[in-house]
Amino acid sequence: MRGQRSPCHRGVSEPRASLVFWVLLMAVWAALNLVFLGDDLFNLYVALELLTFAAVPLVCLDGRAETLAAALRYLLFALFGSVLYLLGTALLYGGYGTLDIVLLSDRVRPELIAFIAVGLMTTGLLAKTALFPLHLWLPPAHAGAPPAASAMLSGLVVKGSFFLVVRLWFDVMPWLLNQAASQILSTLGGGAILMGSVLALRQARLKLLIAYSTIAQIGYLFLMFPLADGSTSAQFGSSVALTGGFLQAISHAFAKAAMFMSAGLIAEALGHDRIAELRGVSQLLPVTVFAFGVAALSLVGLPPSGGFVAKWLLLTAVITAGQWWWALVMLVGGLLAGGYMFRVLAGAMEDAVEPLIPRMSVPRSRELVALALALCSMLLGLLPLRAFDLLRIGRQHASEALTKPPHSSGAASNATLVPLDFAGSR
Amino acid sequence: MNGAPQLWLLLLATLLPAAMLFGCALAGFRQRILSLLWIAPIPALAAALVGGTQTLVWDCPLGRITLTLDRPGAILLGVAALLWIGSGVYAPRYLRSEPHGVRFAVCWLLTLIGNIGVFITADLASFYLAFALVSVPAYGLLVHDATAKTQRAGAIYMALTLLGETFLLIGFILMAAATPSGSLAIRDCLAALPASPWRNPTLALLIAGFGLKAGLVPLHVWMPLTYTAAPAPAASVLSGAVVKAGVIGLIRFVPLDLGLPEWGGVLASAGLLSAFYGVVVGITQANPKTVLAYSSVSQMGLIAAVVGMGLANNDRGTPLAVAFYAAHHILAKGALFLGIGVVAATGSARLWGVLFPAAVLALGLGGLPLTGGALAKVAVKQPLGSGAVSLLTTLSAAGSTLLMLHFLGCLKKAATPDDKETAPAGLVLPWLAMALAAVVVPWVLYLATGVGTLYAALSPGALWEALWPALIGTLLAIALRRWAEFLPDVPEGDIVVAGEGAARATVSWGAVLERADTLLQRWPVACFSLLMVAIILVALMLSGR
Numbered sequence: 001m002r003g004q005r006s007p008c009h010r011g012v013s014e015p016r017a018s019l020v021f022w023v024l025l026m027a028v029w030a031a032l033n034l035v036f037l038g039d040d041l042f043n044l045y046v047a048l049e050l051l052t053f054a055a056v057p058l059v060c061l062d063g064r065a066e067t068l069a070a071a072l073r074y075l076l077f078a079l080f081g082s083v084l085y086l087l088g089t090a091l092l093y094g095g096y097g098t099l100d101i102v103l104l105s106d107r108v109r110p111e112l113i114a115f116i117a118v119g120l121m122t123t124g125l126l127a128k129t130a131l132f133p134l135h136l137w138l139p140p141a142h143a144g145a146p147p148a149a150s151a152m153l154s155g156l157v158v159k160g161s162f163f164l165v166v167r168l169w170f171d172v173m174p175w176l177l178n179q180a181a182s183q184i185l186s187t188l189g190g191g192a193i194l195m196g197s198v199l200a201l202r203q204a205r206l207k208l209l210i211a212y213s214t215i216a217q218i219g220y221l222f223l224m225f226p227l228a229d230g231s232t233s234a235q236f237g238s239s240v241a242l243t244g245g246f247l248q249a250i251s252h253a254f255a256k257a258a259m260f261m262s263a264g265l266i267a268e269a270l271g272h273d274r275i276a277e278l279r280g281v282s283q284l285l286p287v288t289v290f291a292f293g294v295a296a297l298s299l300v301g302l303p304p305s306g307g308f309v310a311k312w313l314l315l316t317a318v319i320t321a322g323q324w325w326w327a328l329v330m331l332v333g334g335l336l337a338g339g340y341m342f343r344v345l346a347g348a349m350e351d352a353v354e355p356l357i358p359r360m361s362v363p364r365s366r367e368l369v370a371l372a373l374a375l376c377s378m379l380l381g382l383l384p385l386r387a388f389d390l391l392r393i394g395r396q397h398a399s400e401a402l403t404k405p406p407h408s409s410g411a412a413s414n415a416t417l418v419p420l421d422f423a424g425s426r
Numbered sequence: 427m428n429g430a431p432q433l434w435l436l437l438l439a440t441l442l443p444a445a446m447l448f449g450c451a452l453a454g455f456r457q458r459i460l461s462l463l464w465i466a467p468i469p470a471l472a473a474a475l476v477g478g479t480q481t482l483v484w485d486c487p488l489g490r491i492t493l494t495l496d497r498p499g500a501i502l503l504g505v506a507a508l509l510w511i512g513s514g515v516y517a518p519r520y521l522r523s524e525p526h527g528v529r530f531a532v533c534w535l536l537t538l539i540g541n542i543g544v545f546i547t548a549d550l551a552s553f554y555l556a557f558a559l560v561s562v563p564a565y566g567l568l569v570h571d572a573t574a575k576t577q578r579a580g581a582i583y584m585a586l587t588l589l590g591e592t593f594l595l596i597g598f599i600l601m602a603a604a605t606p607s608g609s610l611a612i613r614d615c616l617a618a619l620p621a622s623p624w625r626n627p628t629l630a631l632l633i634a635g636f637g638l639k640a641g642l643v644p645l646h647v648w649m650p651l652t653y654t655a656a657p658a659p660a661a662s663v664l665s666g667a668v669v670k671a672g673v674i675g676l677i678r679f680v681p682l683d684l685g686l687p688e689w690g691g692v693l694a695s696a697g698l699l700s701a702f703y704g705v706v707v708g709i710t711q712a713n714p715k716t717v718l719a720y721s722s723v724s725q726m727g728l729i730a731a732v733v734g735m736g737l738a739n740n741d742r743g744t745p746l747a748v749a750f751y752a753a754h755h756i757l758a759k760g761a762l763f764l765g766i767g768v769v770a771a772t773g774s775a776r777l778w779g780v781l782f783p784a785a786v787l788a789l790g791l792g793g794l795p796l797t798g799g800a801l802a803k804v805a806v807k808q809p810l811g812s813g814a815v816s817l818l819t820t821l822s823a824a825g826s827t828l829l830m831l832h833f834l835g836c837l838k839k840a841a842t843p844d845d846k847e848t849a850p851a852g853l854v855l856p857w858l859a860m861a862l863a864a865v866v867v868p869w870v871l872y873l874a875t876g877v878g879t880l881y882a883a884l885s886p887g888a889l890w891e892a893l894w895p896a897l898i899g900t901l902l903a904i905a906l907r908r909w910a911e912f913l914p915d916v917p918e919g920d921i922v923v924a925g926e927g928a929a930r931a932t933v934s935w936g937a938v939l940e941r942a943d944t945l946l947q948r949w950p951v952a953c954f955s956l957l958m959v960a961i962i963l964v965a966l967m968l969s970g971r
Contacts (some may be wrong), residue, residue, distance in 0.1 A: 080956060112968070119964035122492050123956060133955045138948040188959070198939045208728065279899055286771035302591070303555040315599045319624075338588040346580065351525070351572045 017061050017144045021149065022054050025328030027054035028152055035160045041089050041099040041121075041172075043183045044164055048085065058149035063253065070140035074220070077127055077137045081161070091117035105172050109197065118173060122185075124168040125168070126222040128161035131222060132192035135215050142211040146263020151257035151373075154214045159249050162221055169225060172244070182225040190329040192219030197336035201343070206263045206273035209340055210256065213299065216333060217252045221245050227317040240320070244313030247380070251306025254377030255295040269358040276306055277422045280352025287367040289348050292373035296341035301334050306380025432473065433482045436493050439470035439503075439542050447535045450528060459531040460521065464514030466535060467507040468856035470542045481548065492611055494548035498677055498749035499653075501871060503545040505669035505753040508579060508867070509760040510538055512860040513666075516764055517659035519852030522900075526570060533566030534660075537668060544671040549610045550598045553678075557594065560671045561587045561639065568652050579648075579655035582922060585929075586648045590638035598629030600624045616681050629689050632679045633696075640672030640726040643700040647922035650711075653719035654918055658767030665722050666760030672726065673752045676733045677745045690738025693730055698818050700727025709906055710916040713765050714836040718759065721791060721829050725755050728806075728822060730910025736809040736900035743877075744809045749879045750868075754802040757864035758787045762833075764857040769840050773847035777838065780849070783861040785834055790864070792827030792899055795892040798868025803892060805877040820895050827899025832906060 031054055034047035056078070060071035095113040098104050108114050125291060130138035138158075140148050165185075169176055176182065196216030203209040224245035264279055265288045267273040282289040298305035311330065318327045433534030443466040449455040477500050482493040495503065513658060517534070521527060536559055543556025552555045562584075569580040603617040609615070619625055638645040649669075653661045680693070704724025711717045729748055736744025765784045772780050790797030872878060882888055917923055945951055 064731050077952065080953070084956075084960065097940070114963050115967040117961050119967060120964055123960035126959060127956055133946045133958065134952065136949070136952040139947075176967065179967060181966040181970060184959075184962055184966055195939060198936050199943050202936050202940055266495060297562075300588070301595075312595075312599060315596065316603055319599060321602045327596060331596060335588055335592060338584070342581070342584050346569075346577070346584075349529075349566075349569070349572075350577070 011415040017063075020057065021061055021146070024054050024058050024149075025152065028058070028157060030054075032156055032160055035163060039101050041092065041101065041104070044167075045082070045086055045089055048125075048128070048161060049082060050163065051157060051160050052082065055153055058153060059145045061146055061149060064144075064394070066140070069360055070137070070144045074137040075143040077134070079125040081127035084120045085126075085129070088117040088121030088124070091120070101167065101171055105174075108173055110173075110175060114173065118168060118176065121168060122165055125161045125165045126188070126355075129158050129165070129218060130215060131188050131218055132195050132215060133188070135196075136190070138215060139208055139211040142206065142214060142260075143207040144313070147260050147267075149262040150210075150264070154211070154260060155253035155257040158214070158218060159221075159253065162218070162249065166245075170228070177225060177228040182228070185222045185225040186227075186326060189219040189222030189225075190326065192216060193329055194335035194336075197333050197340065200340040201336060203340075204274060204276065206266065206275050206278070206344065207260070209275065210259050213259075213337065214252075214256060216337070217248070217256070217299065220248050220252075220310075220330065220333070221294065223314060223330065224317070226323065227314075227321045239312050239395065241317035244310050244317060247313065248310035249308055251298055251310055251377045253382045254373050254380065255298040255305075255307065258291050258295040258370045258374035258377065259299075261366070261373065262288045262295070265362050265366060265370065266292075268360060269362050270356070271359040275347060278344065278347040279350045280356045281348045283352065284356045284358055285362060285367065287364070287371055288362070289345070291367065291371040291374040292348075293345055294371070294378050296345060298374070298377040298380075300338045300341055303380040305378045306383075308375065309381040432476045432495075433493075435473035435476060436467055436482055436495060436546060439467075439473050439507075439546070440539055442466055442469050443464050443535045443542070443736075444541045447539075448531065448627070450532055450770070456528050456808075460518045460527045463517055463531060463534055464511050465834040466538055467510035467514065467542070471504055471507035471511065473546075474500045481759045490549060490610065491552050492548040493552075495546055495548045495567045496745075497875065498745040499545045499674065499745075501749040501753050501875065502670055502674055502756070503542065505756045505867060505871075506541060506545070506670060508863055509666045509860065510541070510663055512863070513659040513662045513760065513764065513855045515856040515859075516662070516746045516767070516853060518658050519850060520657060520767055521570075524570070529566055530570055530660075532954055534663075535565045536563035537567060537663070540662075540725050541667050541671065544674050544726060548612050550602055550612060550615060551610055553612065554594065554598055557639075557671055557675070558591060560668055561591065561877065564660075564664060564668060567664065568656040570657050570660065579651035582919070582926075583652050586638060586645065590635045590645075593631045593635035593638065597628050597635055600628040600631070604628070612678055616679070619681050620684055629680075629686075632675070633689075633693060636672045636675035636679065637696065637730065639675065640669060640730060641700070642696050642727060642730055643723065644921060646700065646704075646723045647919045647925065649723055649919075650716050650719040651919045651922065653722070653763070654715045657762055658770075661766075662760045663818070665718065665763055666756040669722060669726065670752050672741045672758060676730065677748055680733055682733075682736050682742065682744050683740065685737070685740030687738045690734045690736070693733070693737060694734030694815055697727045697730030697732070697734055698815065698822070700724065701731060701819070701822040702825060703727070705727050705822070706831045707916055707920050708829045709832050710913045711918065712836055712839075713918070714769075714833055714840050715763070715831040716918050717829065717836055718762055721826065721833065722759060724822065724826060724829065725759070725791065728819060729755075730807045731815065731819060732809050735811060735815055739809070739811060741809045746875065746877055747805045747809050750805045750871060750875065751802040753871060754798040754868045757793070757860060757867055758791050758798065761857065761860035761864045762787050762791075762859055764853075766837065766840065768853050769837055770842060771847065771849035771853060772841055773843075773845040774838075774841045775845040776848055777841050781834065781838065781952050783858065784837060787831055787861055788830035789827060789862055789896065792830050792896055793823040793892050794827075794862035794896050795889045798864060800892040801868050801872045801878065801883055804888065805872070807878075807882075820891075821852055823892075824895040824898040824902065827896045828902040828906065831900065831903035835907075 023152060028051065031047050031051035033039060035044060035051060038044040038047050056071050056075045059074055060067040087384065091113055093099055096104055096107045142154050145153060193216050196212050200209050200212035200216060203212060224241040227241035257324065263273055266308045269285055298307040301311040302308045315327055315330060318324065447467055450459055473495065483490060540556045540559025544553065544560055547556050565580055565584055567571040568583060569576045601619065602610060604624060605615045605618040607614060619628065622628060641649040653665050658663055704720045704727060708717050708720030711720060729751060732748050733744060756802060762784060769780055784796065790799035793799045793803045810819055863909045
C-alpha cells in the first residue's frame with residue numbers, strides 16, 4: 001500500500017518521490033500564479049501547459065501501473081484540450097493581430113472566425129476542467145494520486161482552466177454571455193451536478209466518491225454563465241452569479257483538499273478506503289473524521305460554510321434571472337451531496353464490531369492540517385465579500401463583470417448576504 | 427450595540443453553550459461534560475425571565491445579525507430552556523453506562539445552540555443557521571445506540587431534514603430576492619411579501635419546510651421513528667423543545683397581518699388532518715415512545731390549525747396564544763418522555779407512584795380541566811373562532827384523551843420485570859421537577875402574560891367545556907380496550923414504508939446512469955463528445971448572432 005502514503009510524510013522511504021513531489025508542487029503553484037495573472041492568451045497557453053505538465057506526474061508519483069495508466073489518460077486528454085486551445089488562439093491572432101486580452105476585447109467582432117476560435121478554446125479548456133461529459137480522466141487520476149497531490153489537483157488545478165473560460169467569456173467577449181451558447185455551458189454544468197452526484201452515491205471507494213463529487217462541484221461553477229445574461233436586471237444578477245461562482249470555486253478548493261487529506265489518512269490507518277468497511281473509524285481518528293464532516297457540510301451547502309453562501313448567491317442569481325430550472329438542479333445536487341456524505345459519515349460513526357487496530361499511527365499534525373483546511377472552507381462564509389477584491393489583482397482593466405461597488409454604501413455593504421451589496425455601479 | 431444587561435444575557439444564551447462546546451477540546455473538561463450539560467441553558471432561561479421586547483442589532487462581518495426577544499419568543503425560549511435544564515440533569519444518570527458520552531454531549535450542545543437561536547434570531551441568515559443547527563446535529567442524539575433500527579431512523583431523519591432545509595433555503599431566497607431594500611430582517615422580508623411576484627411559491631415552501639419540522643402529515647414520518655429510536659433524555663428535548671423550531675417558524679414567517687383566507691385554509695386543513703391522523707395511527711401502536719410521537723403529530727397539527735385560522739382571520743393575538751399552547755406542550759411532552767425512562771427502571775410493585783404524575787400530564791395534553799392543557803385550549807380559543815374548525819379541535823381533544831389513555835396502558839407494560847426495582851434518584855428527581863413544572867408553569871404564564879382571564883379558565887361553563895371531550899375520550903378508550911384486536915398493525919412511521927420503496931426504485935436509476943458514465947469514459951465516446959461540444963458551441967453562437 002505504498003500508494004496510499006503521502007509523500008510529504010516525514011520518514012518516507014522514497015526520497016525520490018518526495019523530492020519530485022515538492023518540485024512539482026512548486027511548479028503547479030508557479031503555473032497557477034501565471035494563469036491567474038496572465039493577460040495575454042498565448043502566455044496563458046504556456047501557463048496552462050506548464051500546469052498540465054506539472055500536474056500529470058503528480059498523479060503517478062508512486063509509479064504503480066494503474067496510476068501510470070491514469071496519468072497517461074489525463075495527459076492525452078489534456079493534450080487534446082491544449083491543441084484545441086492553441087488552434088483557437090492561432091485563429092484569433094490571424095483574425096485580429098493581437099492576443100492581449102484588453103486589445104483583443106476591443107477588436108473582436110461577433111463573426112465566424114471569432115466564434116470558431118472561442119468555441120475551440122472553450123472546448124479545450126472544458127476538457128482540462130473535466131466538465132461533464134469530458135470527465136473521463138478525472139476519477140482515476142484524482143483517486144489514484146497521493147492524497148496531498150489529489151488535494152491540489154481537485155482543489156486548484158481544475159480551477160486553472162475554469163478561470164481561463166471565465167476570462168475568455170467575461171473579459172474577451174462579454175457579448176457571448178447574452179447568447180444561447182452560454183446555456184450549453186450551464187447545461188453541461190447541470191449534467192455534471194446530477195451525473196457526478198449520482199455516481200458519487202454509488203462508489204464503493206472513498207477516494208473515488210470524492211473524485212466524483214469533484215465532477216459534480218465543477219458543474220456548479222458553470223451555472224453562472226447564463227445568469228450573467230444582460231436582458232433581465234442585468235448587473236445585479238450577473239455580479240451575484242459571478243461572486244457566487246468564485247466563492248464556490250474557493251470554498252470547494254478548501255473543502256475538497258480537506259476531504260482528500262482526511263481520506264488519505266483514513267486509508268493509511270485502515271489500509272483500505274472501502275466505504276462499507278469504515279465502521280469505527282471515528283473512534284480511531286476522531287479529528288480526521290471531524291475534518292471530513294466539516295468539509296462535507298460545506299459541500300452540502302449548510303451554513304455558515306462558504307458553500308452555503310455560494311449556493312445562496314447562485315440561487316439568488318437564478319431566481320432573479322428567472323431561470324428557476326437551474327435552482328432545481330442545484331437543490332437536487334445538494335440533496336444528493338447530503339446523501340453521499342451521509343453514507344460515509346454515518347458508516348464512520350458506527351461502532352466497530354471489534355476494536356480497529358491501525359496499520360500505522362497517523363501523526364496528529366497531519367490530522368490538524370486537514371482540519372484547518374476544512375475550517376477554512378467553513379469560515380469562508382463569515383468572510384466579508386470585500387476580501388474577494390483579491391480576485392481583481394492582475395486584471396489591468398477592471399472588466400465590467402468584475403467591478404465591485406464603491407465602498408461608500410456604509411455598514412450594510414459589509415454584509416456577505418445582503419444582495420444589495422452587488423448592485424454596484426457599472 | 428447598547429449595553430443593557432438583557433442584551434448581554436441574550437448573547438450569553440448562545441455563547442455559553444458554544445464555550446462549553448469548545449471546552450470539549452480539553453480532555454479534563456471533556457470527561458466531565460455530560461454532568462455539566464444542565465448549566466448550558468441557564469443564561470437562556472435568565473434572558474427569558476428578564477423578558478421585555480428587546481432587539482440586538484450587530485453589524486459583524488457576516489452581515490447584520492438581529493437578535494430579538496419578543497413575547498412569544500421569550501415564552502418559548504424560557505420554557506424550552508427549562509426543559510433543556512431538566513433533561514440535562516437527567517441525561518448523565520440515564521447514559522451513565524453507555525459509550526459515546528462526549529459525542530452525545532457535543533450534539534446536545536449544538537442542538538441547544540440552534541434551539542435557543544431559532545427563538546431569538548430575527549434575520550433570515552442567522553435564523554437559517556440556527557434552524558440547521560437545531561436539525562442536523564440532532565442526528566447524533568438519536569443514533570446513540572448503533573442498532574439497525576436507529577440507523578434506519580437516523581437515515582430517514584437526515585433525508586427529510588435536508589429536504590426541509592432545501593425547502594426553507596429556496597423559500598428564504600425567494601423572500602430575500604423580493605425584498606427591494608436588500609434587508610434580511612424577517613420583518614422587512616415579510617412586509618415585502620405581499621408584493622412579491624413569488625408570493626405563493628414562497629408561502630408553500632415555508633409551510634412545507636416548517637411543517638416538516640413540526641411533523642405535519644404527510645411529512646411527519648420521521649417523528650415516530652426518531653422519538654422511538656432516541657434515548658429518553660434526547661427524545662424529551664427533541665419532542666418538547668426542538669420541534670418548536672417549526673412552531674416558531676410558522677409564527678414568525680406566516681404573514682398573520684395579511685389575512686390570507688386561502689393559505690389559512692390550507693394550513694388549517696393540513697393541521698386538522700394531522701391532529702386526527704396522529705390519534706388514529708397512534709392508537710394502533712404499542713411502544714409508549716411511538717404513541718407519544720404520534721401524539722406530537724396530533725398536537726403540532728392542532729398548533730398549525732390555530733396558525734392557519736389566525737392567518738385566515740387576520741388575528742393578531744395568534745402568536746402569543748400559539749406560543750402559550752406550545753409552551754405547555756414542551757413541558758408536558760418533555761416530562762412524559764423522561765417518565766418513560768423512569769418507568770423502564772421501576773418494578774411493577776412500585777409503579778403507581780410513577781404512573782399517577784404521568785397520568786396527570788398525559789390527560790393534561792387532552793385538556794383535562796385545571797391542568798395546563800386546559801389553559802392552553804382556552805388560550806387558542808380566540809384565534810380558532812367559533813365555527814366548524816373550533817368544533818373539530820374540541821373533538822381532537824377527545825381524541826387526545828383517548829390516545830393518552832392508550833399511552834398509559836402501554837406505559838404500564840413497559841415497567842421492568844423485577845418487581846421490587848426502584849428508579850434511581852438521578853432519574854426520578856429531574857422527572858418529578860419537570861412534571862411539577864408542567865402543571866405550575868402554565869398557570870404562572872397564563873396569569874403573567876394575560877393570554878386569558880381567570881374567569882375564562884375557571885367558570886363552570888369553561889370547566890364543562892374542557893370536561894366533556896375528556897369524558898368522550900374516556901368512553902372511546904374503554905371501547906378501544908374492548909375491541910383492540912380489530913385494529914390493523916401499522917408500522918412505526920406508517921407511510922414511510924411506501925416512501926422507502928419509492929427511494930429504492932430511484933436507486934435503480936443510478937445503475938442506468940452508471941452504465942452511461944462507463945460509456946462516456948470510453949476513449950472513442952469521449953473524443954466524440956469533445957468534438958460535439960465544440961461543434962454545438964460554435965453552432966449556437968452562430969445561430970445567436
